[in-house]
Amino acid sequence: MDALTRSAWTDASYKHALKMLHDRSGIIVGEHKMKSSERLLEGLRKEFGFVTIDDFLMALDKDRDHTGWPAFINSFTINHTAFFREPxxxxxxxxxxxxxxxxxxxxxxxxxxxxxxxxxxxxxxxxxxxxxxxxxxxxxxxxxxxxxxxxxxVYSLDRLTGISEERLRRHFLKGNNQFEGMAKVxxxxxxxxxxxxxxxxxxxxxxxxxxxxxxxxxxxxxxxxxxxxxxxxxxxxxxxxxxxxxxxxxxxxxxxxxxxxxxxxxxxxxxxx
Ligand SMILES: C[S@@+](CC[C@H](N)C(=O)[O-])C[C@H]1O[C@@H](n2cnc3c(N)ncnc32)[C@H](O)[C@@H]1O
CATH class of the missing domain: 3.40.50.150 (Vaccinia Virus protein VP39)
Structure with missing residues (x-):
């Protein structure tokens, strides 16, 4: 990370990012995630061609339809899930x-x-x-x-451990060759x-x-x-x-x-x- 972007990532920038995320998605991120958030936003800054993370945030702030919005939100979502979770x-x-x-x-x-x-x-x-x-x-x-x-x-077989053998046979197609180790609904x-x-x-x-x-x-x-x-x-x-x-x-x-x-x-x- 170059000096310019590092110096641009302040407490105020972090609070700004979290407020934008909350206003748009309702998601609250803990204060302790400042470092990991910087890494995520640094990746997006590069991807969308901005000089600093603040510039990227400002561009999103100004334009609700900016193409960076989905990537910004996706960076903060937690997608943990499983088949038949809480059976x-x-x-x-x-x-x-x-x-x-x-x-x-x-x-x-x-x-x-x-x-x-x-x-x-x-x-x-x-x-x-x-x-x-x-x-x-x-x-x-x-x-x-x-x-x-x-x-x-399409799921890797280790994601299917919560599913009975009978259900696997009935509802999934197991892959072979380059799809070995995968299954498709x-x-x-x-x-x-x-x-x-x-x-x-x-x-x-x-x-x-x-x-x-x-x-x-x-x-x-x-x-x-x-x-x-x-x-x-x-x-x-x-x-x-x-x-x-x-x-x-x-x-x-x-x-x-x-x-x-x-x-x-x-x-x-x-x-x-
Ligand atoms: C931890 S996962 C839970 C997935 C599944 N419901 C389960 O219990 O296994 C939380 C999901 O909520 C989604 N989410 C968070 N904020 C959301 C919002 N404002 N609108 C729609 N989905 C949202 C995230 O993208 C993520 O996929």
């Missing part, structure tokens, strides 16, 4: 789908690289059958790179999921009272309380009464809403009023 949720989901069958509209609101919505799709296909006509699972995330990987549906599974980029903070969401199920797991932990309150109110508007909201094991809706009732194991039911 008890998928048992509760299966019981709900059993009741609604092909009428079950599902939104996976922070789908990362696809493991979560494809897990949901496996459960759905196993209950209603691969040929059944039902609404596609809406799967969204702010991170453009994660969505690209999700759409590709079968067309019947990918056909069930519609991926797109969506910033939850834009609140330009699907129609009101549309969903029977929303998954938004391990994402609200990155937002402050006010943002969580707004988000949960919007989820409530997007759900049908009696619908289920799944959140992460370390998250809670306590003190954010009176529109949901806790069923247990971080699963909430949308109230009927």
């Amino acid at each position: 008890h949720h998928f048992e509760i989901l299966a019981q709900h789908i059993e009741k609604l069958r092909t009428n079950c509209a599902i939104w996976c609101a922070s789908c990362s690289t696809g493991e979560e919505p494809y897990s949901i799709a496996m459960v759905l296909n196993e209950i209603v059958g691969e040929q059944a006509a039902c609404p596609r699972i809406v799967a969204t995330d702010i991170d453009s790179q994660a969505i690209k990987r999700a759409k590709a549906g 079968k067309p019947a599974l990918s056909a069930r999921v519609e991926f797109s980029e969506l910033n939850l903070m834009s609140f330009s969401w699907p129609k009101p009272a549309m969903f029977d199920v929303i998954f938004c797991r391990n994402t609200m932990i990155y937002f402050d309380h006010d943002t969580q309150v707004r988000l949960v109110a919007s989820f409530a508007r997007s759900m049908k009464p009696g619908g289920l909201l799944f959140i992460g094991h370390s998250e809670t809706l306590a003190s954010t809403t009176d529109q949901f009732t806790l069923l247990g194991q971080t699963v909430y039911k949308r109230n009927h009023r």
Whole structure:
């Protein structure tokens, strides 16, 4: 890193970057990440051809449509996920789908690289059958790179350890030759999921009272309380009464809403009023 860029990275620059990130995405990054943030932003500075990181930040600040925005946001997202993460949720989901069958509209609101919505799709296909006509699972995330990987549906075999042998055979194609050690979701599974980029903070969401199920797991932990309150109110508007909201094991809706009732194991039911 040259002297010019190093001298440009100050406490004030860091606070500026974090405020821009928060205003745009809701994400809060801890104060201790100053050094790693500098490394990330230094890479972007070079990629987008600016002299200092501050110049890059100013360019983003001035133009909401600047091509550097997605890369800036992607640098700070944490995409950790897994197939059938928190497996008890998928048992509760299966019981709900059993009741609604092909009428079950599902939104996976922070789908990362696809493991979560494809897990949901496996459960759905196993209950209603691969040929059944039902609404596609809406799967969204702010991170453009994660969505690209999700759409590709290709995973290394060590990512598939949470999946039973039977499910692997039914829903995945194992690669060979240059794809040795990889597997791809079968067309019947990918056909069930519609991926797109969506910033939850834009609140330009699907129609009101549309969903029977929303998954938004391990994402609200990155937002402050006010943002969580707004988000949960919007989820409530997007759900049908009696619908289920799944959140992460370390998250809670306590003190954010009176529109949901806790069923247990971080699963909430949308109230009927
Ligand atoms: C830790 S991952 C959780 C993935 C998955 N839901 C799970 O539990 O395995 C958090 C995801 O939230 C996404 N995210 C963060 N802020 C977001 C926002 N404002 N809008 C949409 N997605 C967001 C990130 O890009 C990331 O993929």
